[in-house]
Structures are given as structure tokens and as C-alpha cells.
Amino acid sequence: MLDLLRLFGQVVEEQSFTVVARKLGISQPAVSNQMRALEEKLGVKLLYRKGKSFALTPEGETVYRHALLLNDEWTELMREIGGSERVMNGKVHIGASHIPGEYLLPIYIASFRKLYPEIKFKLSIGDSLEMAEKVLANEVDFAVIGSVFDTEKLTSEFWLQDELGFVVSSEHTCSQKKIIDINTLKENPMIVREIGSGHRRALEEALVKRGLDLNDFNIALEVGSTEAVKNSVRAGIGYSFLSKHALEFGDSHGLVWTNVEDFYIQRGFYLLTRRNKTLTAIADEYYRYLAGQRPIQRTKFRSQRSDREVRNPS
Known part of the structure; x- marks a missing residue:
């Protein structure tokens, strides 16, 4: 059976x-x-x-x-009765929000499969809230997201640091400025991520610290992915705040990162699991592999019109 x-x-x-x-x-x-x-x-x-x-x-x-649950239980049973010997084959199903799913995890999956080439992966990508719901419903082994969900049934472990910065098209007038006052941006068209994304939550929390709210700004477009944000900024619809990882590991052509005075958006990426749930042997191995990784060595993103480098996260 x-x-x-x-x-x-x-x-x-x-x-x-x-x-x-x-x-x-x-x-x-x-x-x-x-x-x-x-x-x-x-x-x-x-x-x-x-x-x-x-x-x-x-x-x-x-x-x-x-x-799925029975297969997980069987794998765990075989792991326990096999002592230290693990059955290192099968499939790991990872949930991820857009930045880790589109730009970071493919790199870590590739390096992990060099160690265990028999292990296959399925990567489901959506906003942080959607992925938390998938973990809760046992639809993925665990998730990597940009928000903390510490609840009765979910637990988060910090993984990597991220930073969001002000980004405009290379043709935008702000692309020439070395530093910008955030209050001067209120009337300019702004592009934001959808409700439920860790990206949007981090932006909203940073605005609150400055006594501001998204309703104070001219939201011209709300989109469901980071690539859509980048393409919309590139097309000249407006400005946005983007993750460094999306620029350093993705296509940054036509985009300029500029500093906003006294406005910093830093957040973490977290490994999300169900409390009291034992991962399968292969999912646990990959979880531990990710948890032990240092930040990826990155290439500096440079603006299109100057040699200004993106500020390193503190």
C-alpha cells in the first residue's frame, strides 16, 4: 500500500x-x-x-x-532504525518568498546537489504569508521567507541579512542625486509589492519609524513579484525600494540605487518550520546545510551613471 x-x-x-x-x-x-x-x-x-x-x-x-505525511514518517523510521546511516535520496519541497526563491536558493541548491546528487528539489515561490500557510498545511518541508512567524504552530530561525534601497530608472531625475529627502518623494509615482509580502512589511515598518505611512505616498502600481517591480521601474512608471540581492544576482540594467537620507530598510530572511514537526532525513540535511551557510560572496551593483557602489549592510 x-x-x-x-x-x-x-x-x-x-x-x-x-x-x-x-x-x-x-x-x-x-x-x-x-x-x-x-x-x-x-x-x-x-x-x-x-x-x-x-x-x-x-x-x-x-x-x-x-x-506525503506517511512517506515522511516512513523515511524518518528508516533513518532512526538505520542509526547514523541516512537514506540520502528523494525529493525536498521548499517554499520561498520571492527574493530567496528567485535569487539565493538556486545557488545553494546547486552547491548542495554537488554533495548529494541523488536528492531532487521542488521550489514553490510566493509571498511570505502564502509560504507560511504552506508550511502550516504541510504542503512544503520548510520555507525561506522575509518575515518572522513565531506562533503556536510555526517557528522561525534567522538565516541571512537583507537590505532594501531606493531604486529608480537611469533616466529618472533622481538618478543624478547623491542623497534624497524621503519627504520629496511623496508626490512621485511609487511601485510597491502586494500585501502579504515580507518586502512590503519591511517597507511599512521603516516608514512608521519616520512617522510616515504608505498612504502618504502616490502608489501608482502594486505588483506581485520582484521582477515585475524591476521591470516597472525600468520602464519609468515610478520608483521603488528593492532588495540588494535582486540587483546583485539579477538583471540590474537601467536601474540606479540612490541613498535616501536617514531612511534604512533592513530585514532578515528566516527558515520557517512547523513546531514539533520532525523533518525527513533529506529535508533536515538541507535545512542544516542552509543554516550553516555564510552570506554569498557578491559582486557590487553599480549605478548606470556613476561609479557609486551600493552601501554594504551594517
């Missing part, structure tokens, strides 16, 4: 009977037959056709959730 549930989990993750069959070295009809056998054993329909693909029935969603 456990083997059938594992196979079912693979089918759901890959969204393809054919892909699973190819990876397992069996025929596609064999996978289909196994899925039918599982449905017969459980007495419920798990999948239904949706165009060229398929979707989970409500019962299928419930079975998939429990299949």
Missing part, C-alpha cells in the same frame, strides 16, 4: 503518467493500472481528466496530503 501511495505522490508531483513511467523504467499502462488499483483499494476516485491533463478530486487531495 505504501508503494502505491508513493507512486500516487509522484504522479501528482509530475502531473504526468508518462513522465513517472519513464523515470521508473516501466510502461505508462502499468502506472495507470497501479492508480486504478489504489482507487479500488480506497473505494474512491482520486483523479479526473481536465483537458489534456488531470486534476485531483476532493478525496484525491486528502489522500495526497496523507500520502
